[in-house]
Amino acid sequence: MMEWSGIPMTLVSGNIFSIEVPEGATMVIFTQGDWRTQTANIQLAGPNKIYEDNTWKDYTG
Numbered sequence: 001m002m003e004w005s006g007i008p009m010t011l012v013s014g015n016i017f018s019i020e021v022p023e024g025a026t027m028v029i030f031t032q033g034d035w036r037t038q039t040a041n042i043q044l045a046g047p048n049k050i051y052e053d054n055t056w057k058d059y060t061g
Contacts, residue, residue: 006018006029006031007019007022012041012061013061015060016050018034024043025044026043026049027042027043027044028042028044029041029042030042030051
């Protein structure tokens with residue numbers, strides 16, 4: 001089994017999680033804990049965003 005190389009996310013509340021993306025990163029992949037559910041490479045859209053319904057939106061929470 002291959003070792004996971006990702007960064008764990010932090011629960012904010014409900015089903016909202018946060019992560020600090022390393023400086024210079026341009027893409028992100030979201031993976032659920034079981035490795036069977038994973039997004040494709042998603043281009044980052046800037047700070048303070050939430051990825052919801054396959055699109056980035058401003059996060060004001």
